[in-house]
Structures are given as C-alpha cells and as structure tokens.
Amino acid sequence: MSDKLKIGISIGDVNGIGLEVIIKxxxxxxxxxxxxxxxxxxxxxxxxxxxxxxxNDFSFHVINSPExxxxxxxxxxxxxxxxxKISLGEENEIGGKYAFxxxxxxxxxxxxxxxxxxxxxxxxxxNIQRSEFEFPGHTEYLQSRTxxxxxxxxxxxxxxxxxxxxxxxxxxxxxxxxxVEAIVSKLSLMNASLKRDFWIQKPKxxxxxLNPHAGDHGxxxxxxxxxxxxxxxxxxxxxxxxxxxxxxxxxxxxxxxxKFDAVLAxxxxxxxxxxxxxxxxxxxxxxxxxPVVRTSPDHGTGYDIxxxxxxxxxxxxxxxxxxxxxxxxxxxQAELSSNPLVTxxxxxxxx
Numbered sequence: 353m354s355d356k357l358k359i360g361i362s363i364g365d366v367n368g369i370g371l372e373v374i375i376k377x378x379x380x381x382x383x384x385x386x387x388x389x390x391x392x393x394x395x396x397x398x399x400x401x402x403x404x405x406x407x408n409d410f411s412f413h414v415i416n417s418p419e420x421x422x423x424x425x426x427x428x429x430x431x432x433x434x435x436x437k438i439s440l441g442e443e444n445e446i447g448g449k450y451a452f453x454x455x456x457x458x459x460x461x462x463x464x465x466x467x468x469x470x471x472x473x474x475x476x477x478x479n480i481q482r483s484e485f486e487f488p489g490h491t492e493y494l495q496s497r498t499x500x501x502x503x504x505x506x507x508x509x510x511x512x513x514x515x516x517x518x519x520x521x522x523x524x525x526x527x528x529x530x531x532v533e534a535i536v537s538k539l540s541l542m543n544a545s546l547k548r549d550f551w552i553q554k555p556k557x558x559x560x561x562l563n564p565h566a567g568d569h570g571x572x573x574x575x576x577x578x579x580x581x582x583x584x585x586x587x588x589x590x591x592x593x594x595x596x597x598x599x600x601x602x603x604x605x606x607x608x609x610x611k612f613d614a615v616l617a618x619x620x621x622x623x624x625x626x627x628x629x630x631x632x633x634x635x636x637x638x639x640x641x642x643p644v645v646r647t648s649p650d651h652g653t654g655y656d657i658x659x660x661x662x663x664x665x666x667x668x669x670x671x672x673x674x675x676x677x678x679x680x681x682x683x684x685q686a687e688l689s690s691n692p693l694v695t696x697x698x699x700x701x702x703x
Contacts, residue, residue, distance in 0.1 A: 356388050357676055358418050360467035362458040363393040365447040365480075367439050368653030369663040370473030371401040376665035377672065378426040379410050387676055390418050390467055391428040392458040397450070398428060400438050404659040418466040431457045440659035447653075448479030456484070459497050462644050469645035469675040473668070474653045477520070488520035491639050494646055503641035504541040506614075507624060507650060508674060509631035513550075513614040514623045515542050515640070526619045530562055530575055535583035535616070536590075542614055543592045545640035548685060549678045550613075558603065558612040559584055559596030560622060566597045580618075600626075624650075633664055636671045638678070645678050647671040 364370030371393070378389055391398070395414055402410060412428035413421075421427045431453045437446060455472065462470045472490050487493040495503045506515045517538050518529045539557060546555035559580060561567060567576030580597045587594050598608065600617070604626040609615055617623030627635055628650060635650035649667035657663055 356386070356423055357468040357679055358390055358421055358466070359387045359672055359675055360418070360458045360462055360470045361389055361391045361672075362454040362470065362472045363391065363397070363451070364454070364473030365443075365451045365476050365653045366393075366397050366436060367442050367444065367447040367658060368474060368476070368655055369651075369658050370451075370653070371398055372405060372658070372661070372663045373649065373665040373668040374473060375402055375405065375407060375410060376663070377669045379407070383669070383672075384424055384426070387672065388421050388423050389426045389672075390415070390421050390461075391426065392431050392454045392461075393428055394430050394432055394436065394450070395428055397436055397438065401659070404440065405661050418461055429457065441655045441657075443476055443479055443653075443655060445479055448476060448481070451475045452480050452482060452485050455490070455493070459494065462646075463497065469647070469679050471668070471671045471675055472646065472648040474649065474651060476653050490646070490648060491519060494639055494642055494644075498642050498644060500642050502537055502541060503639055504538055504545065506542065506545060506638045506640040507627045507631070507635055508638050509627070509635040509670075512609055512627055512630050513546075514609075514617055514627050515614065516617045516620055516623045518619045520620065523619075527562065527573075527575060530579055530618055532579055532583045532586065535559070535580060536587050538616055539583070539587040539592050539594055540590070541641045542616060543587075543594075546613055549638075549640065549681055551681055551685075552613050554593055555613040556611070557592065557594040558598055558609065558615045559594055560600045560603060560615065560617045561597035562618045564599070564601075566599045604630075634666050634670050636667065636674045638674060645675050645682070647675045647678075 413425035415427050458470050461467050477489050491505050504515045505519050517534055518526050543555055546552045561576045563573035567573045570577055576597050584594055600622050637648045637650050639646045649671050654663055
C-alpha cells in the first residue's frame with residue numbers, strides 16, 4: 353500500500369462548498385484503494401462542515417506530515433491552531449485567510465515532493481488577496497511558486513479539452529494581449545501536455561478566432577488574419593498539428609470539437625462557457641506547464657448553496673482521478689525515457 357500516490361487537497365474558502373465536496377468524495381471508502389488523501393485544513397473546521405451536512409459516519413485521521421499518512425484513511429493536517437468563526441455562504445476576510453494558509457501548506461509540501469499531486473478546492477479570488485498572494489488565481493500563484501516560465505489553464509473532460517491564451521484578465525485587455533508569440537507559446541504548451549500528460553502521440557488542435565466570425569476576412573477586426581493565422585502557420589512549421597481560426601459559435605454548435613484532441617480559445621469566457629456546458633459538472637481545471645501536477649474542480653465557492661448539502665462532488669472526484677492519471681503517465685514516461693530500447697539498423701546479408 354505504501355506505493356499508492358499521496359494526493360494533497362487544499363480546502364479552499366472555509367465558508368464555501370470546498371469541504372462539502374471533499375468530505376462527500378472521501379466518504380466512499382472504495383476511493384481509498386486508488387490513492388492516499390492528505391487534506392490541508394483543520395479538524396474543527398472539518399467537523400463543523402460535517403455536522404452542518406448531517407454526516408455522522410465520517411472522520412479524518414490527524415497527522416503532522418504526509419509521511420505519517422494512513423493509507424486506508426482520509427488524513428488531515430492541522431494548518432493552524434486557533435478557532436475559526438465560520439459563516440457559511442458569506443464572503444469575508446476569514447474565508448480568504450484560511451484558504452491561503454491551507455493552500456500555502458499544501459504547495460510547500462508539493463514542491464518539497466512530500467505529496468505527488470495537489471487538488472485545490474475553490475477559493476474566492478478577492479478575499480484571498482494579501483501580501484503573499486497578489487495573483488488572479490491558483491494558476492498564477494503556482495506558476496510563481498514553481499518558477500515556471502509559462503503555464504496553461506487547461507480545462508479537461510471526457511468529451512473536450514480546452515485551453516486559453518489569456519486567462520483572468522479584464523475584457524478590455526484581451527485584444528491587446530493577443531499576439532503571435534503568446535498564441536504559439538500556448539499551442540506549444542498544449543501540444544507538449546497532450547503528449548506527456550495524456551499520451552496522445554500526434555495531437556490535433558483547433559484554434560478559435562478572436563472576433564465574431566473569426567474576423568470575416570477583416571470586416572470585423574484584423575487580429576484573426578494578422579495575428580492568429582500567422583501564429584498557426586508558425587506553430588505548424590514547428591511540428592504542431594493545428595488548424596483554424598474557427599468562429600467559436602459555429603465551431604461548438606456544429607460539434608466540430610469532437611474531431612480534435614484539444615481546442616485553444618483566445619480568452620476565458622470563450623473557452624469556459626462552452627466547456628462547462630459540454631462537461632456538465634464533471635470538468636476539471638488542470639494547470640499544464642508546471643513541474644508538478646495540480647488540478648481542481650471546474651466550479652467556484654458556491655456560497656449560495658454552502659452548508660445546504662446541495663453541492664455535487666462529481667467534478668472534485670474527477671479532479672482527483674485526473675491528477676492520479678497524469679502523475680502516473682509522467683512517471684511511466686520518465687521511466688521509459690531513462691532506459692530506451694537500443695536499436696540497430698538491419699542490413700541484408702550477402703553471400
């Protein structure tokens with residue numbers, strides 16, 4: 353059992369649905385056959401949520417470090433000693449403070465190699481802001497903590513994988529942020545991730561246009577012809593199998609996405625609105641380009657349903673299994689690459 357992966361879990365905003373989906377996921381003991389969970393939070397906070405949900409037959413095994421994790425129990429590390437006032441469904445400073453403490457402890461252990469992957473429950477991007485977290489979200493924080501040059505917000509599900517060129521930025525800043533280098537960089541990251549993390553030998557990638565009707569030959573904006581088309585050609589010359597730009601509305605309405613291994617959208621809502629509809633609450637947010645593995649469910653803090661036993665754990669469970677699959681694929685690929693088969697050219701024997 354000691355060779356099971358240890359999956360770290362940060363609890364997100366203590367006033368949201370993070371602990372609800374965590375507890376619901378880990379209540380099914382069958383899931384412990386696949387990994388060892390290490391939750392970064394606080395036992396009293398977890399007990400508050402458990403009681404609010406009316407769950408009596410569940411408990412965490414308390415540990416001080418991942419090395420002490422029980423392989424047949426859900427484990428929890430107390431990341432703070434003090435009492436916390438929980439206000440379910442309320443956005444406040446307390447929710448952000450303890451979401452950050454949970455995340456920081458988990459990322460510290462992830463970088464140190466004490467856990468094999470991290471699954472993050474939802475944070476509130478506003479109340480978590482502080483001197484140690486001046487980022488739009490998890491993706492940028494992890495990029496900074498791991499000193500990664502570039503990362504990709506990669507939404508994945510059984511039916512669709514979609515990444516974005518620009519992430520959490522205002523709409524007014526989208527067009528100025530679209531340039532050839534940015535598109536090619538994200539295509540390169542996506543292509544590499546599809547090969548390394550999903551074992552797709554020759555990925556086929558669709559690229560969406562920026563403007564309505566992909567600019568309609570320049571009638572509705574010039575970015576598609578002047579920036580996106582050259583970026584696609586440059587990526588093709590580098591060996592990336594990509595096509596486009598496709599008008600986003602018709603692309604999804606006609607189910608054209610099923611013909612591709614992944615899709616690159618130009619901005620957040622262009623990609624995430626169709627993704628969340630198609631994934632139907634089972635989608636996963638994966639941060640490609642990191643030296644470590646991090647996934648999360650594709651939903652937010654759910655303040656409106658916090659504590660009401662209405663949150664679905666489906667996306668969170670999928671995030672855990674996605675993390676497990678990606679870690680295992682990376683390990684297998686590293687093993688294969690470190691000991692490649694020696695080949696020799698065969699020649700025709702001559703009498």
